[in-house]
Amino acid sequence: MEMQLSDVGTVRKxxxxxxxxxxxxDHVETxxxxxxxxxxxxxxxxxxxxxxxxxxxIRMLITTTRALSxxxxxxxxxxxxxxxxxxxxxxxxxxxxxxxGTESEAIAIVTG
Amino acid sequence: MNAPPTPSWNPPGPMGGLLLTEFIGKTLHLVLGNTLGxxxxxxxxxxxxxxxxxxDPGVVxxxxxxxxxxxxxxxxxxxxxxxxxxxxxxxxxRPGLIxxxxxxDGTPFNPLAASEPEPLRDLETAPIGGLGISLVRKLAxxxxxxxxxAGNGGFAPANRIIVTIAT
Numbered sequence: 001m002e003m004q005l006s007d008v009g010t011v012r013k014x015x016x017x018x019x020x021x022x023x024x025x026d027h028v029e030t031x032x033x034x035x036x037x038x039x040x041x042x043x044x045x046x047x048x049x050x051x052x053x054x055x056x057x058i059r060m061l062i063t064t065t066r067a068l069s070x071x072x073x074x075x076x077x078x079x080x081x082x083x084x085x086x087x088x089x090x091x092x093x094x095x096x097x098x099x100x101g102t103e104s105e106a107i108a109i110v111t112g
Numbered sequence: 113m114n115a116p117p118t119p120s121w122n123p124p125g126p127m128g129g130l131l132l133t134e135f136i137g138k139t140l141h142l143v144l145g146n147t148l149g150x151x152x153x154x155x156x157x158x159x160x161x162x163x164x165x166x167x168d169p170g171v172v173x174x175x176x177x178x179x180x181x182x183x184x185x186x187x188x189x190x191x192x193x194x195x196x197x198x199x200x201x202x203x204x205x206r207p208g209l210i211x212x213x214x215x216x217d218g219t220p221f222n223p224l225a226a227s228e229p230e231p232l233r234d235l236e237t238a239p240i241g242g243l244g245i246s247l248v249r250k251l252a253x254x255x256x257x258x259x260x261x262a263g264n265g266g267f268a269p270a271n272r273i274i275v276t277i278a279t
Contacts, residue, residue, distance in 0.1 A: 022148055022184045052173070054180045055244035066235045083173035090250045091243060096232045 001028040005035045011107050012041040017049035020057025029060050036064055040071035042110035044103060048079035053087045065097050074098070078106040129153035131198060133161065142201040144183065146191045151183045154201060162203055167210075171279050174251045175210060178275055181244040182214055190218030190271070200267065209253060209276040215260060215269035222257045223273070224249075253278040 001024035004015040014035060018024050036043050045061075047053075065075040078100040080088055088094055100106035129149035134141050140161050144150035155176060158164070164172045183199060191197040202213040228249075229242035249255055258272040 021180050022151060022188075026148075052176060052180075054177050055247055056184075058243055059240040062232075062235070062238050062240055066238070069235050083169065083176075086170065086173065086251075087177060087247065090247060092232045096235050096238050 001025070003028050003031055003035070007041075008044075008103075008107060010041065011110060012036060012039060012043040013046065013103070014043065015046040015049065019052040020050055020060070021052055021054050022056050024052075025056040025060050032060060033064050033067065036075065037067045037071070040068065040073050042073050042107075043068060043075040044100075044106040044110060045075065045077045046079050046103065047077055047084060048081070050084055051081065053080075053084040055091075058087070058091055058093055061093065061097060074110040076100050076106040076109045078103055130157060133157050135161075136202070138205065140201075140203040142203075144199045144201060146187060146193075146195055146197045148184060148187055150187060150199065151180055154183060155179060158203055167279055171210070171277060174277050175212070178212065178248050178251055178277065181248050182212075182273060182275070185223065185244055186214070186216045186218055186271075190216055190221055192218075198267075200269065206276065208279055210279055212275045212277070214271075214273045214275075215267075216271050217267065217269055218271065220259065220270040222271075224255060224257045248275065252276060 001016070001018035001020070006013050014032065016028070061077065068075050076098040079102070080099065088099060098109045100109055129145055129147050130142065130153035131145050132143035140158065142154055142157050144154050158179070186199055197217050200215040204211045223245045226242060226245065228246055229239040232238045253276045256274045260269045260272045
């Protein structure tokens with residue numbers, strides 16, 4: 001599981017690549033939270049290179065988005081592939097975390 | 113449906129991820145050890161020996177998610193750390209279905225007896241526990257739990273979960 005961090009204007013952008021399974025989340029969860037929560041910036045998470053999502057990944061997204069929300073900032077995810085999107089839809093994750101198709105849509109959501 | 117055949121094999125020695133791969137007729141049988149590496153090893157063996165290329169990618173993803181959730185759940189919650197406990201996995205073709213049967217000798221526990229987690233309504237109250245089993249229930253065509261009888265060949269399973277995935 002790999003993670004890249006950058007800023008797009010005032011928005012933090014995280015690119016995840018690999019499998020968000022038990023092993024992948026163990027590997028990336030601390031870095032993911034540390035890259036997002038302390039800064040308290042609006043954040044978008046690029047899932048285009050995430051090939052697999054299971055409940056541990058859902059949990060990581062919820063806990064990080066919750067912590068960021070307590071600082072008054074939003075997080076949106078975008079670019080999910082069909083298998084990942086099926087898990088997002090099955091768990092109704094999009095009811096609490098905005099899901100966008102593209103980076104620009106996600107940025108519009110978190111800065112709106 | 114009758115209980116699946118319990119293969120005869122002996123408990124493993126030093127723990128590893130993948131302990132055994134064999135075919136019982138056309139059914140793929142794996143034995144996985146008490147390590148989270150078993151999830152990856154088991155998935156690789158299913159991909160290697162089972163003709164997943166014949167299935168729709170959505171079916172393969174559902175099998176992958178269900179396998180990940182159930183195996184990791186058994187190892188994290190049903191096994192004692194460092195023990196020689198193990199999981200027997202059977203993967204079989206059924207008409208219109210893939211059938212996945214898991215038996216383990218961990219703590220007797222029926223994960224299907226737990227109530228469904230509350231729906232995700234807002235960030236502050238969203239539950240983060242129980243999502244895995246809920247996901248299995250929703251992605252599978254059917255999920256059943258059984259208490260197996262006495263095993264044979266030295267393996268005494270305490271739990272059996274049978275999951276079918278529509279193809």
